[in-house]
Amino acid sequence: MMMRHSRKIQLSLCLALLLAAAACRGNVANNTAGTAGVRVTDVTLGRSVGGDKAITDRTDTFKPSDTIYASVATEGSAPSATLRAKWSFEDGQLVDESTRTIAPNNRERTEFHISKPDGWPAGKYKVEVFLNDQSADTKSFDVRGS
Amino acid sequence: MLALRRYLRQAVFPLRACMEKEIHVGIFDGFGKKKEEKPKADFSNVQSGSSTTSAAPPAAAPVPNPGPTAGTTGSEQSYVVVAGDSLSKIAKRFYGDANKWPRIHEANRDQIKNPDLIHPGQKLRIPGA
Numbered sequence: 001m002m003m004r005h006s007r008k009i010q011l012s013l014c015l016a017l018l019l020a021a022a023a024c025r026g027n028v029a030n031n032t033a034g035t036a037g038v039r040v041t042d043v044t045l046g047r048s049v050g051g052d053k054a055i056t057d058r059t060d061t062f063k064p065s066d067t068i069y070a071s072v073a074t075e076g077s078a079p080s081a082t083l084r085a086k087w088s089f090e091d092g093q094l095v096d097e098s099t100r101t102i103a104p105n106n107r108e109r110t111e112f113h114i115s116k117p118d119g120w121p122a123g124k125y126k127v128e129v130f131l132n133d134q135s136a137d138t139k140s141f142d143v144r145g146s
Numbered sequence: 147m148l149a150l151r152r153y154l155r156q157a158v159f160p161l162r163a164c165m166e167k168e169i170h171v172g173i174f175d176g177f178g179k180k181k182e183e184k185p186k187a188d189f190s191n192v193q194s195g196s197s198t199t200s201a202a203p204p205a206a207a208p209v210p211n212p213g214p215t216a217g218t219t220g221s222e223q224s225y226v227v228v229a230g231d232s233l234s235k236i237a238k239r240f241y242g243d244a245n246k247w248p249r250i251h252e253a254n255r256d257q258i259k260n261p262d263l264i265h266p267g268q269k270l271r272i273p274g275a
Contacts, residue, residue: 094189098194098196099222100222102198102202111196116189116192
């Protein structure tokens with residue numbers, strides 16, 4: 001009787017393990033499909049970019065006359081991916097929103113920049129970067145009067 | 147007795163002072179002194195752009211950049227219309243040639259029905275040169 005009972009427990013344990021393993025495999029498969037093989041690895045801010053679209057003058061405090069650059073590093077390959085930069089002011093006002101469609105191949109960099117001819121109002125800002133319409137990273141920065 | 151007096155001085159008096167201050171501020175505000183509100187910032191003339199090390203996606207990719215711009219780098223910028231703007235003015239600004247205004251019109255067909263009528267605040271897609 002005891003033996004029969006313990007065999008039942010062993011059997012149900014095995015079943016539970018098998019089910020858990022199957023569930024894990026399902027998750028991994030879903031994640032890969034969800035990101036389509038591309039991910040944002042880094043977002044940096046600064047006043048200028050080089051030919052490789054990486055920031056050359058990195059800062060998170062700008063002057064009103066500055067052009068503000070956000071350099072977005074991506075990793076992975078896909079025939080097409082959409083990057084979007086949403087810039088907003090401290091009161092929630094939308095400053096700008098730009099979209100760029102890329103065909104990433106391994107490591108790539110994409111820069112977004114904004115400028116304002118009559119100067120940026122002083123205050124706190126943020127830029128949120130979306131990859132295929134999913135938020136990937138957010139960076140905050142300040143503009144301080146000259 | 148001395149200890150009680152010290153306690154009152156240390157704990158109760160500052161509390162009372164704080165409360166008085168709060169009441170004072172409340173009354174002061176209550177008498178209609180307007181709180182100074184920061185004027186809303188104007189971002190209508192913000193200019194933006196982007197560039198990438200990545201290749202442009204194949205032509206079939208959903209780039210809202212049809213017509214004469216096909217085959218360009220695929221770079222696209224956005225521009226918010228300000229008072230006094232016209233499509234040809236914007237074309238002059240971005241392409242250096244006012245005659246290229248139909249390129250902007252084509253890219254914004256969804257929101258520009260009449261190319262002679264654009265409104266301040268409209269956000270336009272500016273296809274790459």
